[in-house]
Each structure stands twice: as C-alpha cells, then as structure tokens.
Amino acid sequence: MMPVRRDVHPHLPPERICDWHQRGRHVTHFINALSIFFPAGERFFMDSVRNYRDRIADPELKQAVAGFIGQEAMHTREHILYNRLLDDVGLPAGKLDSRVASLLNLLRKILPKSWQLAHTIALEHYTAMLAAGVLADPRQMGDSEPGYRQVWTWHALEETEHKAVAYDVWNVVMKPGPYRYFVRTFTMLTTTVTFWAMVFVFHVRLVMADKSCRNKLLGFGSVMNFLWGSPGTLRKMIPEWFAYFRPGFHPWDDDNRAELSRIAPLISEIEDTAIRAGASTRAPSIRSVA
Numbered sequence: 001m002m003p004v005r006r007d008v009h010p011h012l013p014p015e016r017i018c019d020w021h022q023r024g025r026h027v028t029h030f031i032n033a034l035s036i037f038f039p040a041g042e043r044f045f046m047d048s049v050r051n052y053r054d055r056i057a058d059p060e061l062k063q064a065v066a067g068f069i070g071q072e073a074m075h076t077r078e079h080i081l082y083n084r085l086l087d088d089v090g091l092p093a094g095k096l097d098s099r100v101a102s103l104l105n106l107l108r109k110i111l112p113k114s115w116q117l118a119h120t121i122a123l124e125h126y127t128a129m130l131a132a133g134v135l136a137d138p139r140q141m142g143d144s145e146p147g148y149r150q151v152w153t154w155h156a157l158e159e160t161e162h163k164a165v166a167y168d169v170w171n172v173v174m175k176p177g178p179y180r181y182f183v184r185t186f187t188m189l190t191t192t193v194t195f196w197a198m199v200f201v202f203h204v205r206l207v208m209a210d211k212s213c214r215n216k217l218l219g220f221g222s223v224m225n226f227l228w229g230s231p232g233t234l235r236k237m238i239p240e241w242f243a244y245f246r247p248g249f250h251p252w253d254d255d256n257r258a259e260l261s262r263i264a265p266l267i268s269e270i271e272d273t274a275i276r277a278g279a280s281t282r283a284p285s286i287r288s289v290a
C-alpha cells in the first residue's frame with residue numbers, strides 16, 4: 001500500500017457550512033468540530049514522523065513516509081480553507097484551532113519524541129477508525145451536500161491508504177518489548193479522554209455560536225443518535241478501539257483496502273462538481289501548510 005500525494009480541492013459551497021449534513025445542523029457541527037482539529041493535528045503528525053525520518057533505511061517505508069507527509073499537507077490545506085468558512089460566518093474556528101495548536105506545541109516541548117510519535121499513532125488509529133465508518137456505511141453522509149461529502153470521503157480514503165505508515169515507523173524505531181507496548185497503549189487511553197473531551201467542547205461552542213441552530217438541547221439528542229444509535233458511528237468503532245490493545249496489533253489487520261478503488265472515480269467526481277458550480281478545481285495559495 002503506497003500512499004501518494006494528490007492535489008485535490010473539493011468545492012465547498014460557503015452558504016452550506018452550517019447545514020451541509022443530511023441530519024441537519026447539530027450533526028453538521030459535530031463533524032465541523034472534527035475539522036477544526038486537522039490543521040494543527042496533522043502538522044503535529046507530520047513533524048512527529050519527520051523526527052525519525054533519518055532512522056528509516058527501508059526504501060519502501062521512506063517512500064511511504066513521503067506519501068504520508070504529502071497527503072497530510074494536502075488535508076491540512078483543505079481543512080484550513082474549510083475552517084475559514086466557519087470563521088466567515090462568525091463561528092470561533094480560528095480561536096479553537098489556536099487552542100489545539102497551543103496544546104500540541106506544549107506536547108512538542110515537554111514530551112520525548114517517542115511519546116509524540118505514540119500520540120500520532122493513536123490519533124492515526126482514530127482517523128482510520130472514523131474513516132472506515134464513513135467508507136463502509138453510506139448512511140454516515142451519503143445524502144449530504146456533495147462538496148462536503150467529497151472532502152470527507154477523499155480524506156477518509158487517504159487516511160485509509162496511509163493508516164499504517166506512522167505505525168510502521170514506530171515499529172522500526174522503537175525497541176520491541178513491554179515499554180513500547182506500555183507507551184503505545186497508555187497514550188491511546190489518555191488520547192481517548194482528551195480528544196473526545198475537546199471534541200465535545202468544540203461542538204458545543206459551534207452549536208452555541210450558530211444563531212440559526214434552534215432546539216439546541218434536542219439537537220444534541222440527534223447527535224447522540226447519530227453516534228450511538230443509527231448509524232452508530234462511535235458504537236461501531238468499539239471493537240477496533242479494543243483491537244489496538246492487542247500486543248501484535250497492526251492497522252492492516254482490519255483489511256479494508258478494497259475501498260481504495262474509489263479514489264480515482266471520486267477525484268473525477270470532485271472535479272466535475274467544482275466545474276459545474278463554476279468554481280476552481282485548484283486550491284488558492286495559502287501560507288505554508290507543511
């Protein structure tokens with residue numbers, strides 16, 4: 001599985017940023033809250049893998065690392081543009097993004113590089129689990145606004161394509177044994193608590209700031225149903241979350257590579273959608289993303 005960088009720029013109609021999901025504004029903002037994590041998060045992933053680049057001798061893994069970094073840089077760029085749409089309608093995406101950046105900068109300062117990479121492989125497992133759900137079940141966003149569905153599906157496909165890269169680096173650079181297992185699993189536990197606590201707070205902040213979001217309390221019920229009832233995005237992730245604690249775990253134990261045949265047709269669809277909307281298929285240039 002060799003990840004390659006693809007310069008993709010889905011067209012996101014700005015007027016739909018608060019209600020692009022088929023289940024309405026509350027679920028839209030739950031997924032928008034996830035988007036806020038990506039620019040700072042994926043920079044952290046790229047850096048923590050780059051820290052070990054010199055230690056990788058295997059040419060295939062070297063090439064996979066280059067593909068991984070290229071893909072995460074493209075995701076970062078597209079999520080910066082996505083999150084700007086939230087800021088443009090008065091939602092606090094920029095402010096929340098700088099909170100994520102500050103937290104990750106603190107981790108860069110206080111944690112050894114191995115622990116930084118451990119956070120990356122835990123969060124890459126999260127993105128792979130979320131991606132697998134989006135790809136396996138069209139009820140997750142199949143009837144949503146096409147551009148937003150496309151950006152998340154493209155991201156999900158590439159997260160699947162590179163899901164083992166950081167993990168393979170980890171296995172090469174960390175000596176096997178109880179300490180490696182402890183750091184990997186302990187970090188998954190702490191990441192689970194902090195990540196979901198932050199997603200919850202960010203989601204609430206977006207919903208509260210969106211003046212058109214009515215029935216705020218009832219809306220959280222619809223998100224709970226989406227996550228734990230039908231389609232049950234989080235409920236369905238539980239077995240894969242536990243799988244991470246197997247001593248011999250590897251991301252490709254869950255072999256969903258057949259999904260990757262969707263990448264080429266999706267990219268054509270993304271371009272068609274943008275052209276039909278009279279939008280550019282190329283991203284505007286923004287400050288360095290990698």
Ligand SMILES: [Fe+2]
Pocket residue numbers: 042071072075155159
């Ligand atoms: Fe990504």
Ligand SMILES: [Fe+2]
Pocket residue numbers: 045072124127159162
């Ligand atoms: Fe990733």
